[in-house]
Amino acid sequence: MSAVKKTYAHAVIATDVVIFTVEHGVLKVLLIAMKKHPHEKHWALPGGLARGEEGLEDTANRHLFDKTGVRDVYLEQLATFGDPKRDPFGRVVSVAYMALLPSPVLRLKTTKEYAGVAWFPIAKVPSLAYDHKKILQFACERLAGKLSYTNIAYGLLPKEFTLSELQSTYEIVLGHRLDKRNFRKKLLVLDLVKSTKKYRRKGAHRPAELYRFTRHTPMVVEVL
Amino acid sequence: MSAVKKTYAHAVIATDVVIFTVEHGVLKVLLIAMKKHPHEKHWALPGGLARGEEGLEDTANRHLFDKTGVRDVYLEQLATFGDPKRDPFGRVVSVAYMALLPSPVLRLKTTKEYAGVAWFPIAKVPSLAYDHKKILQFACERLAGKLSYTNIAYGLLPKEFTLSELQSTYEIVLGHRLDKRNFRKKLLVLDLVKSTKKYRRKGAHRPAELYRFTRHTPMVVEVL
DNA sequence: TCAAAAGTGTTCATGATACACCCATGT
């Protein structure tokens, strides 16, 4: 690439991953505590530089795996943030991804690069390094939007779940309540979920039937 | 950036811009004819490297301006393509944008870097360099999708236009016919367009009333 | 027997679709 003119500075490519999960009735996002100057003690989205021969999605998956140990979860490119001043060290262009986890990973792995890893309820996210607040904001909007017109909710739920759990997930992400009967009717008539004939008993009430998503591949369907 | 490890290769950032317009009943895209090895005589999307202190959108706008001479048109980031092998010269990460022009620019400017610039009907696009076919495909889907649930059609039409022209634009992009009465009713009840009380006479038939978009800022509205 | 969540249908309002004729003009 020696032919590139001097005005065309090489940049560093990074990915940042917004990892969502739903737990205890709240939407949570995974953040890492930074160690390096000038962001000591600041929280940030997990992510980092892309390696030479690695695709962008591979980079996102690698950072996802490094922090959570999970693979093969829903992962989607969001947008690319390239403001020349977004990183004080130099030009870093960040390709943002969004990942969905069925349940929060309990054994989060911190690495020597970071001071810690933790889940934060969306409503309690502290101030973030770089432009990560903007990226998170973008991710939240995308998630809520896509839940309404796709089936990607499968990424947030375990293989088997009750319809109440599914409805709760929707309500938490969308931020408003839904009608139980209409919700169930819609998902069944769209053939997004199917019964497993199994039941889960939990607590002093009637057992709930367990369902599965009929497909675990993204598709656009008018859900709500 | 000397602290960056060797495995984290610096990459080159580029933008590629898919510039759409509608003319004579067909959707067209602007392509440039390449001169440089190994793509002599190949067509490609306009675009190129980002400069050091330039935002990504600025880069897209600059390339757009260089080829067409227009500014301040609808421009939207599509996605980022970063396959390590997408450019034989080395790692080039391309941030793809989509631009909409109200009418084809007549005086296209070629530069010494390129052998030519031309509009191609979507159905007659030749084979393209790099992964530009994939980018173009992505752009086409995005455009059709967004026309259905936003008002961005304003980017494809002049300030004043007839409802027939607007409907025709929708039909061309979406690839199917629409009902005239329902279409007009919908756009008016959504308050997307308003009459100018002016009329355009053209041909042996009743003159058509001219309309304007009430807003020239993107907004999501269920159009169709 | 009580509390707590699961499960289940119908009515009504709204929006989408289908459809055909008259109007103003240029030649």
Next chain:
DNA sequence: ACATGGGTGTATCATGAACACTTTTGA
């Protein structure tokens, strides 16, 4: 006078929204 595209309203159908009670269990 005729050919051409511009302009207009209604009836029907499908979909979304609102709404309350019975069931099963554990304590």
